[in-house]
Amino acid sequence: MNNLFANIPRDLPEELCETLARSDAVRIERIVSRGHASPDDFWYDQEQDEWVLLVQGAARLAFADGDEVRLGAGDWLLIPAHRKHRVAWTDPEAETVWLAVHYSPQ
């Protein structure tokens, strides 16, 4: 059985991003962070909607429109296509596990 908390390397020099399932319409991925954040001047600007669930850990997402949200276990949000955002912070003391579902806005 596949498990979302399995196969996490002890060392995470980079954020770990893996596709768990995909079709033409959707891509489901697991992201594991540990103290990682986006570069200071970097914004994700995505063609697709992204539905994101913070499964474990703690993080902050910042948006180019000025919003910032803190996420704990179970928090989820929809980031519409082209809403510019970045990962401002993730817990440096423990793994933060995200589930992201990317799909076309139509």
Next chain:
Amino acid sequence: MNNLFANIPRDLPEELCETLARSDAVRIERIVSRGHASPDDFWYDQEQDEWVLLVQGAARLAFADGDEVRLGAGDWLLIPAHRKHRVAWTDPEAETVWLAVHYSPQ
């Protein structure tokens, strides 16, 4: 902030199923079970692929081909369209929270 563990009624006479996000291509839903199972002779036979994550709790899924799998927190699997399955058991002592992503197999 929306949270996957929030707004769970104390009493769950029926399984609770809510759509969290959807587009033409995808439907993301939360399912909360507490001791629920599918009727004995019932099989889900779905037009779409279903990617399912057991976020919290414990459950058993049975398949018409004879397989049965037990799921704990973090376990996930892809149920291809038309693979007949049913929920054989969920923990009667605590809420089991599922995340299901339905999408076209192409």
